[in-house]
Amino acid sequence: MSKVVFEPQIQQQKTRLFIPNFLSTQECKELEFIHKCSSTVGYRPNVFSTTLSHLIATNSSHFIIPFIPIRERLKDKLEEFFKCEFELFIEFTGLISWSRGASIGWHSDDNRPYLKQRHFSVVCYLNTYGKDFNGGLFHFQDGEPETIMPAAGDVVMYTADDHNIHSVDEITDGERLTLALWFTRDGSHDEDTKLVSLLSQHLLNKNIAGSLLPLPASSNMYWFSQDQASNDQFGFNICWARLHILGYSIYISQDSDCDSDVSELMVQPVRLVRGSELLDHEFVNILYALQVVQFYCWKGSALQTNTLNIDCKVVNLLDAQRERIRGLNYILLNDGDFAPQIFGRTPSDAEENRCISFNWTGIVAAIAAWEDYVLKLSKQINLQLPYWRMQDSLFNVQLEA
Ligand SMILES: O=C(O)CCC(=O)C(=O)O
Numbered sequence: 001m002s003k004v005v006f007e008p009q010i011q012q013q014k015t016r017l018f019i020p021n022f023l024s025t026q027e028c029k030e031l032e033f034i035h036k037c038s039s040t041v042g043y044r045p046n047v048f049s050t051t052l053s054h055l056i057a058t059n060s061s062h063f064i065i066p067f068i069p070i071r072e073r074l075k076d077k078l079e080e081f082f083k084c085e086f087e088l089f090i091e092f093t094g095l096i097s098w099s100r101g102a103s104i105g106w107h108s109d110d111n112r113p114y115l116k117q118r119h120f121s122v123v124c125y126l127n128t129y130g131k132d133f134n135g136g137l138f139h140f141q142d143g144e145p146e147t148i149m150p151a152a153g154d155v156v157m158y159t160a161d162d163h164n165i166h167s168v169d170e171i172t173d174g175e176r177l178t179l180a181l182w183f184t185r186d187g188s189h190d191e192d193t194k195l196v197s198l199l200s201q202h203l204l205n206k207n208i209a210g211s212l213l214p215l216p217a218s219s220n221m222y223w224f225s226q227d228q229a230s231n232d233q234f235g236f237n238i239c240w241a242r243l244h245i246l247g248y249s250i251y252i253s254q255d256s257d258c259d260s261d262v263s264e265l266m267v268q269p270v271r272l273v274r275g276s277e278l279l280d281h282e283f284v285n286i287l288y289a290l291q292v293v294q295f296y297c298w299k300g301s302a303l304q305t306n307t308l309n310i311d312c313k314v315v316n317l318l319d320a321q322r323e324r325i326r327g328l329n330y331i332l333l334n335d336g337d338f339a340p341q342i343f344g345r346t347p348s349d350a351e352e353n354r355c356i357s358f359n360w361t362g363i364v365a366a367i368a369a370w371e372d373y374v375l376k377l378s379k380q381i382n383l384q385l386p387y388w389r390m391q392d393s394l395f396n397v398q399l400e401a
């Protein structure tokens, strides 16, 4: 009797996928806006991050809405390609930016005992090599593609094990931004369970008409220093620095005894200053001012068109106010050149940094447009949360219009 011989399957296991243009330009820009007004110091030197739980903790849960359809599309694509439909959970979602000096050597993403639940990695590039930053090329140690040159909208998915040893070159200038997700087969590490619980506690305690203004987290989360481990006094506050590189200063009228206490300054009402002009509008805190300015950068040209009827009061700075701003900058920016070194592009590009056209009426228009935007997001989250609670999962609920 002849035996049936089973040929060993010589089939290369698929371990990675590169997808150009998976996200639209609008999706990338919206996530960039969220990161630039919400980021805190990250988990590695010169890295900044925005996690979904941080958005909830800072009264900005509504910013989770734009992530939902993107997470869903990424999960569907990943499960289809790796043939594991309905098996995966999202373990982590975050916006991560790397600034000058950040890099990572050869590693796999599950290379620590506490990271073993990470089975798949997904990196979405939200900005572009050569345009927004230099350095920061991604390399796989073996196989194809060997090198990825990040471009806004492109996505790479790979198994988090040692089939995919990879590295990222040092960023030499600018800020390289990604949306990073890890997926797991282990339901006990499902990020959604934790998020639904945090959202429930947060939103149910608050009436629907509750304020949509951001609340700063503890001030050390916004304190950047070159050597984070040493808690170096020489550094800067990320919010002040992001406004500074866009050409804005901050005026705080309230004179308190604890001016050198940064946590106190983060919760004071602020006014925006540009050159020698001060906008006569009080923002409840620095995070709110930052959200409006970043919103203006995002929507700028669209806002310009209907600014004709906007009432905008701008006054000239008094010498005493100028002195006060100098004092605040000394505390919050230290050396004013340090922030552009970390966030900027060479040669100094503060002007080139997207917010090219500036006028105060644009900013005032942005205050109203920001409010419409967050109100719309907030309505969506309030409608969806009951369904998320039922399923213990964040998903795009198809609601009747
Ligand atoms: O941003 C990238 O291209 C990859 C980042 C990375 O390797 C990591 O965070 O583990």
Ligand SMILES: [Fe+2]
Pocket (backbone or CB within 6 Å): 107, 108, 109, 166
């Ligand atoms: Fe990695």
